[in-house]
Structures are given as C-alpha cells and as structure tokens.
Amino acid sequence: MPVKVQLDRIGMAFATPGGTFRAVAPLDLAIETGRFVSLVGPSGCGKSTLFNVIAGLLQPTEGRVLIDDEDATGTIGRVGYMLQKDLLLPWRTVLDNVILGMEIQGKPLKQARERALPLLRKYGLAGFEHLYPNSLSGGMRQRAALLRTLLFDTDVILLDEPFGALDAQTKSQMQEWLMQLWSDFRKTVVFVTHDVDEAIYLSDEIHVMGTRPGRILETIQIPIARPRPRAVTLSPDFTAIKERCLQLLTADRPALEAA
C-alpha cells in the first residue's frame, strides 16, 4: 500500500514563562492509503495538535507533513477535518450545511445540492434535509457533520472524537454507520478517540500515544477480519489487543504524575 499521509519528524514546542514546553516530541507517522487508523491516548498527548498540523491549521515547530509525497505543511483544504463539535451553522438547513465544503470550493450550489441529496437520504438523514440543525438530535447532527466532511472531496479525513459526546447506544449505532460509509467511500481515515474499544473495533491500525511530550508509544495492527460483527468485541483476539493498549496507557501514567 502506498503511503498517503506522512509525518516527517513533526515536533511542537511552545515558549512558556517557565521555559520551552514540549507538546509533541519529533515523531514519524506513515498512514497508508485507504486505511482506518486510530490515535488513542490520554488528554494532553497531542492528538488534537497533530490533527491541526495535518489540516494545515497549525504550523509545526519542526518537521514536515507529506500528503501524496508532496509537502503539505501549513496548507489548508487538503484534508477533511471534523472537529469534536458538529459546528453546524444554525441558519442553514441540513442540506445547505452538508454542502458547505463544496460551496467553499466554488462548486455551483445547485450541483452541490443535487450531489448531496441522495447521500443524505442514503445515509440516514432522509426527511431531515430541509430542517434546521436545532431540531436534530445529537446523533443526527453528528451524521450531518460527518457527511459534510465526506462531501468535501478529499482522500483523507480526520475525525477528532466524533462520537465522544454521544450516549453508548447512539455511539455504537454511529460506529456501524461510519463503517458503512468508510467501505462505500474508500477514504483514508485518521480517527482520534479516548475509547480503546472504539478504536480497536473500527481500526486497521492503532497508534497508542503517551504524554509529556506527546509521542507514539506503540503501533498495533488489528488483524480482525471485516465486516466485524459486534460480538467481535468479546473475542480473545480483541481482548488481547485491548489488554495491550491498556497496559501501554497505564504504564505511561506515572510519567504524568511525576512531572
């Protein structure tokens, strides 16, 4: 598999009154085309910082971001980025929210709407197209936000804890929904989460991250065959991977307390 996104010695440091604070140690990361990759780690491990760097919203202190072997450090509009909040615009209908990316790219509105409508219907937002976001439930809003990210035609999408605020029931529904979208659209997905179960269930590959400075502790492959039924979360393979992840995350904790 060719590499889609490559982080080349990316590091992040901030000047503080007490000296330089290292948020992210120089790290390398290669994400292959079409894979579902998760970053798991405690708060403050630099996951969100890395996302902002990949999206071009933050200039790294050192290193380069390569997308399709091209230097994309500090360039915006190269990847789809879904932030934790859905950020739907309250004065636009769901349909007009979803086409925001295409609209900004200069696509005629009519064309953009024609493209989006069948997808909204196919992916669980039928009947909501012309409603305003304030009449939608949290799960529905998240769906709209994700479709907006997908319809912004980039090969790579970054999802920053998209299901973090949802209840367990809605969350597992949304995970299956996301799996369907991913297999239909064939995008490269980078996913950030706190939830180890979620990361293992969804991903091909997990990067477990540690704090102070933010760094990758270990990369774990998930060789579980797809499609994955829910029951897979109870299988010995799954449990073994989960154990390893938790071990890594727990082992990293004393460093946090000592600092």
Next chain:
Amino acid sequence: MAIQDAPRSTELTGLAMAPAKAATPKPARRLPVQKDWPSWAIIAVQVLILVGIIAGWEAAARAGMVDAFFWSQPSAIWKTLIIFFTEGDAWVDIGFTFRSTILGFIFGTTAGSLIGLSFWWSRNYAAVAQPYIICFESMPKLALAPLIILVFGLGLTSKVVIAFALTVVVSTLTTFAGVKALDPDGEKLFYSLGASRWQVFRKLVMPSCVPWIISVLRVNIGLALTGAIVGEFISSQHGLGRTIFYAGSTYEISLVWVAVFVLSTLAVIMYAVVSWLENVLRKGTRQ
C-alpha cells in the same frame, strides 16, 4: 432575611434530630398559587385607572386645587389637540421628527454594524480603535448637540447627525461583542475546508452577528428619537421637540401636553414596527 432564614434552620434541626425522636408533624404548606385575571378584566382596570386620572385632574383643576396655569387641564388639552391637528402644523412637525429619527436610526445602525464587523478583519486595528470607541461611548453625546447644530445648520441634517451619534456607538459595541463571541472552532472548520478570509467573513462572521445586530434595533429607535428631539429643543424650525420647547417658553402648557402625547404615540408606533421587524428578521435568520 432573618424571618426567611428562621423556618429553614428549624427544618434543618428537625431533620437532624429526626432519628432520635418521633418527628413533630410539620405544618402542611401548599404551593402559593396566583390566579390570573381574564384579559378583559385587566383591560377594564387599566381603562378605569386612566379615566380616573383624567377625571380627577379635571375636577381638581376646576375646584382650584391644581393650578391650571401650570398644569393645564384635560378639557383644555383636548381643545388644543383639535386645533393643533386642524389649524396647526401637526403633520409638518410629526413628519419632521419622524424623518430625522428614522434617518438617524438607519444610518447609525448600519454604520455601527459595519464598523463592528470590520474589527474582525484585523486584531491590530481593533486594538488601536478600542480606546477611541470607549471614549466616545462614555461621553454624553448630547453634550455635542450645540456643536452639531452649529456645524450642520438648523435643518434636518443636524437632527439626523445627533440621532446618528447616539445610535452608532451602541451598534458598534454590540456588533463587536458579536464578533468577539465567535467560536474559533467555526473559523477553524471553514479554514480546514480551504476557505478564504472573505468567505469566512461572508458565510460565517456576518450571519453569526445578525442576532447581535437585531438585538440593538429597539434600543436604537428610542435613542434616535431622543437625539432628534434634543436637536429640535436646541434650535429648529419644525418638529415636535421644537413645539414642546416653544409652547413651554410661551406658557402654553396645554400645547406642551398635546405635543408630548403625540410624540409618545409616535414613539410607540415606531417601537412596535421595529419589534415586528425584529421578529421577522429573527425568523428569517433562524436565530
């Protein structure tokens, strides 16, 4: 305070001691319920009060308990009202005050909103402008009125400028507050989609600030009217403010009351129209 606190503390001790001895029966207290009068009853009482005031005023004036020279009396005011509308300049005055108010309101609100929005474009520019705006905000703008009349003349323009001066600052500050309240993540989203600054401004900043702009409309219509009236007090050839000032200085107290009454009616109508406009805009922008 002490009276309110007292029962609460007894309740607390009562609770604390509950396991020790059998609880003394607490007096059953019901939720205080207020019964609403039917709307006709409310209106009837309101009308009754108004009629009472007018009748009492008239009676007191006739009995000599109130000096009709200083206070006038309802019957005289009514006669003056008829004369003001049939033989006087009523419509000219109303038209003059109305025009200066509306023009000042429109220019002031528009300019203020644009200035407020413009602060989004540059943090440095906003930081430089800040002290000037605060100065202008805290200054009593009406103190400038004589100067404005001197510069812009006795006509409509000077009244519009005073109304403008009063409204522009409120709009600027409120819109700027809207700009400052923008969620930075919203901008992040737009930039991640490759947006230009102009696109962020048009599609995010402007619509986000619309509710803030709408929220000052009602305040501004009142301010614009105040500005226009004060301008007319100082020096003018027309307007309700000028009529009040003129009538007061010639001891025509009933005409003062007539002009005040007409002015209040005008204010209420403009306020109602702006409130209606506000509702329409709010619905239109889904805020």
